[in-house]
Amino acid sequence: EAGVAQSPRYKIIEKRQSVAFWCNPISGHATLYWYQQILGQGPKLLIQFQNNGVVDDSQLPKDRFSAERLKGVDSTLKIQPAKLEDSAVYLCASSLGGVRNEKLFFGSGTQLSVL
Amino acid sequence: AQSVTQPDIHITVSEGASLELRCNYSYGATPYLFWYVQSPGQGLQLLLKYFSGDTLVQGIKGFEAEFKRSQSSFNLRKPSVHWSDAAEYFCAPLGTASKLTFGTGTRLQVTL
Numbered sequence: 001e002a003g004v005a006q007s008p009r010y011k012i013i014e015k016r017q018s019v020a021f022w023c024n025p026i027s028g029h030a031t032l033y034w035y036q037q038i039l040g041q042g043p044k045l046l047i048q049f050q051n052n053g054v055v056d057d058s059q060l061p062k063d064r065f066s067a068e069r070l071k072g073v074d075s076t077l078k079i080q081p082a083k084l085e086d087s088a089v090y091l092c093a094s095s096l097g098g099v100r101n102e103k104l105f106f107g108s109g110t111q112l113s114v115l
Numbered sequence: 116a117q118s119v120t121q122p123d124i125h126i127t128v129s130e131g132a133s134l135e136l137r138c139n140y141s142y143g144a145t146p147y148l149f150w151y152v153q154s155p156g157q158g159l160q161l162l163l164k165y166f167s168g169d170t171l172v173q174g175i176k177g178f179e180a181e182f183k184r185s186q187s188s189f190n191l192r193k194p195s196v197h198w199s200d201a202a203e204y205f206c207a208p209l210g211t212a213s214k215l216t217f218g219t220g221t222r223l224q225v226t227l
Contacts, residue, residue, distance in 0.1 A: 104161065
């Protein structure tokens with residue numbers, strides 16, 4: 001089966017610019033997650049969607065980050081304006097249901113460098 | 116506060132040698148526990164998980180992990196490491212609100 005698709009693979013921007021990442025989950029997966037992985041750290045959950053509703057966005061810096069999942073399929077994550085500390089790999093993951101009973105399938109990620 | 120610790124940042128083993136990666140957690144109740152592997156240029160992949168029952172769980176690629184409640188540990192093991200096992204390994208407890216928290220990871224290097 002096709003995996004979780006993410007684009008772009010790499011992105012370099014200057015601080016205060018905006019950037020958007022795209023994710024296409026595995027077909028039929030109701031739950032979609034965005035994680036931020038800073039170099040040397042484990043992934044940190046930014047936001048979790050169940051279909052097109054937000055389940056958890058408690059660690060999303062809402063003053064600059066936004067995410068949407070229209071029609072419960074594809075999702076975009078946006079940063080505006082970007083800061084130096086946003087340099088990280090942004091991982092998208094999906095699962096059939098909640099993480100309790102289903103394993104997460106991860107995409108390869110988008111590596112963001114903010115200069 | 117809920118937390119997970121992977122004490123070893125970097126481990127080097129020879130191919131064919133045994134491996135143990137440590138994971139300790141601090142949660143009010145026993146969480147569900149997962150191990151994920153991240154190979155260079157690839158996405159995270161689930162190795163194994165523990166929910167309840169038998170404290171020794173088997174995973175993919177010949178990995179196993181043992182849950183020890185008394186030590187709040189969930190260490191990952193493999194009897195004989197292959198060069199292809201070189202990767203970063205993350206322990207991830209599932210705590211309240213079904214939030215999966217990843218440890219800082221252990222980078223495994225395999226020498227031939």
